[in-house]
Amino acid sequence: MLSVETLNASYGTVPVLEDVSFALEPGEVVALLGRNGVGKTTLLRALMGLIPSREGKVHLDGTSIGSAPAHAIARLGMALVPQGRGILGKLSVADNIRAGTRAAGAREALSIDDAIAPFPMLKEKLAERAVTLSGGQQQQLAIARALVCRPKVMLLDEPSEGVQPNIVTEIGKLIRELSDRTKLAVLLVEQNIGLALATADRCLVMEKGRLVHAGPADEFRNDAVLKRYLAL
Amino acid sequence: MPVKGFAVYFELVLNIATTVSVLMLIALGLAIVFGLMNILNMAHGELVTVGAFTVSLVQVNGGSFWLGVVAAMAVGAALGVLLERGLIRFLYDRPMGVILVTWGVSLIIQQGLLLSFGPSPQIVYTPVEGSIEFFDSAYPRYRLVLIVAAFLTVAVTGLIMARTRFGLDLRTVIQNREVAEILGIDTRRVFMIAFAGSSALAALAGALVAPMTKIVPTMGAEYLAPSFFVVIVGGAGSLAGTVAGSTLIGGLRTVLDYQVPSTLSQALVLIAAVLVVRLRPRGLVPA
Numbered sequence: 001m002l003s004v005e006t007l008n009a010s011y012g013t014v015p016v017l018e019d020v021s022f023a024l025e026p027g028e029v030v031a032l033l034g035r036n037g038v039g040k041t042t043l044l045r046a047l048m049g050l051i052p053s054r055e056g057k058v059h060l061d062g063t064s065i066g067s068a069p070a071h072a073i074a075r076l077g078m079a080l081v082p083q084g085r086g087i088l089g090k091l092s093v094a095d096n097i098r099a100g101t102r103a104a105g106a107r108e109a110l111s112i113d114d115a116i117a118p119f120p121m122l123k124e125k126l127a128e129r130a131v132t133l134s135g136g137q138q139q140q141l142a143i144a145r146a147l148v149c150r151p152k153v154m155l156l157d158e159p160s161e162g163v164q165p166n167i168v169t170e171i172g173k174l175i176r177e178l179s180d181r182t183k184l185a186v187l188l189v190e191q192n193i194g195l196a197l198a199t200a201d202r203c204l205v206m207e208k209g210r211l212v213h214a215g216p217a218d219e220f221r222n223d224a225v226l227k228r229y230l231a232l
Numbered sequence: 233m234p235v236k237g238f239a240v241y242f243e244l245v246l247n248i249a250t251t252v253s254v255l256m257l258i259a260l261g262l263a264i265v266f267g268l269m270n271i272l273n274m275a276h277g278e279l280v281t282v283g284a285f286t287v288s289l290v291q292v293n294g295g296s297f298w299l300g301v302v303a304a305m306a307v308g309a310a311l312g313v314l315l316e317r318g319l320i321r322f323l324y325d326r327p328m329g330v331i332l333v334t335w336g337v338s339l340i341i342q343q344g345l346l347l348s349f350g351p352s353p354q355i356v357y358t359p360v361e362g363s364i365e366f367f368d369s370a371y372p373r374y375r376l377v378l379i380v381a382a383f384l385t386v387a388v389t390g391l392i393m394a395r396t397r398f399g400l401d402l403r404t405v406i407q408n409r410e411v412a413e414i415l416g417i418d419t420r421r422v423f424m425i426a427f428a429g430s431s432a433l434a435a436l437a438g439a440l441v442a443p444m445t446k447i448v449p450t451m452g453a454e455y456l457a458p459s460f461f462v463v464i465v466g467g468a469g470s471l472a473g474t475v476a477g478s479t480l481i482g483g484l485r486t487v488l489d490y491q492v493p494s495t496l497s498q499a500l501v502l503i504a505a506v507l508v509v510r511l512r513p514r515g516l517v518p519a
Contacts (some may be wrong), residue, residue, distance in 0.1 A: 049413075050410065070413035071416050074413070078463070082410075088404055088408060091400075095400055114419075177244075198263075
């Protein structure tokens with residue numbers, strides 16, 4: 001569904017991603033692990049087209065995304081739920097989701113009701129300004145907004161950040177269930193190792209802008225492995 | 233006597249409404265480019281001038297006033313696209329560059345019009361002749377047309393912002409350009425259309441005020457400063473603020489003009505604007 005070959009990216013002259021290669025299959029959830037500042041968020045941003053100076057081959061469902069701008073990549077079926085959620089606080093909850101339908105491209109967008117169906121809490125808040133939502137509700141809104149266009153690949157950056165634990169568990173279950181049901185491929189950046197392992201099929205480990213290890217999620221349930229790659 | 237007194241007040245109200253309408257029309261486009269998109273377009277006044285000149289040109293060539301208004305909007309929009317595509321899009325993250333470049337453009341337009349049309353005023357005939365009688369005093373009919381047109385323009389712009397697909401795209405881009413891109417919105421296209429739209433609004437303003445003002449190449453420059461006051465006092469980024477700002481600045485100006493010399497009233501209005509911004513830094517109706 002998503003194939004990345006020798007992706008390089010830099011901020012000015014400083015390289016931030018070096019020869020990153022991996023692939024995501026439909027219906028697969030992959031967790032991207034690594035310490036702070038190793039380039040996980042940068043990788044998601046580069047895939048989304050938000051870092052202009054990038055090189056390498058990235059194919060989304062067979063189509064090369066080359067040097068396309070972010071909105072074109074979104075229309076091809078890549079959805080990013082950014083760190084900090086990127087909620088448009090001054091717009092209503094419904095308008096946030098409506099704005100999300102712009103990424104539909106050739107696909108047919110879901111109705112707003114269908115998009116928030118997994119999040120009953122949002123239903124009563126549709127007309128309210130998004131800034132009035134709690135952290136967990138904003139995260140749910142960000143995910144609903146990403147899903148409204150039925151993307152093929154979803155990039156999730158720290159969905160558990162600033163969200164209460166019971167909602168974190170719910171979000172994890174939802175990602176798993178969605179991926180199984182709709183064959184959505186998910187790349188998950190997550191500091192909460194419990195959530196990452198409960199959700200993912202595989203894990204990738206990043207160090208200093210490179211992918212240094214890949215393995216099934218079960219491998220990381222071992223303290224020695226965690227210590228070696230993540231210093232946990 | 234009481235009837236006469238009432239007539240004076242009625243005329244005052246109409247005069248206020250006229251001044252407010254003119255300000256509102258001219259500030260509306262600025263409210264979008266400056267208030268919402270944060271572009272300090274120093275050539276906004278010249279787009280107003282171009283609107284007035286276009287109407288004059290259409291009338292000279294036998295077209296009607298209203299055809300001229302439509303032509304003015306088309307010319308304004310085309311100039312807007314040219315400005316945005318040719319210059320401003322390269323400078324979105326360099327605000328000082330935008331000020332200098334648009335100032336340069338304003339000089340080029342002013343001098344270009346001066347060279348082509350000369351310094352003597354152009355003529356635009358009002359489409360609605362005559363006056364209307366109110367309690368023994370006469371009021372030009374065209375001014376009433378202008379007031380209605382101004383409020384209609386603001387209402388339509390508000391509806392486009394609040395209800396249309398493009399309006400939502402623009403509100404999204406203004407709040408967070410990167411998120412808008414992630415959501416699949418072509419932000420460069422949205423900025424271009426918004427800039428063209430606000431340029432068309434400026435030209436529309438120029439076309440509508442043309443029958444009641446002296447049409448010279450420098451006419452727009454005189455509107456630039458008051459329009460910025462309106463947007464800042466009203467609250468950058470809010471259309472309701474533009475209406476409130478125009479009402480305060482225009483209303484005060486008209487009332488003071490009855491009592492004190494024009495230069496003093498200008499100064500007093502400026503002081504009032506400074507006070508409002510001191511007390512309400514985000515404007516009368518913040519976004």
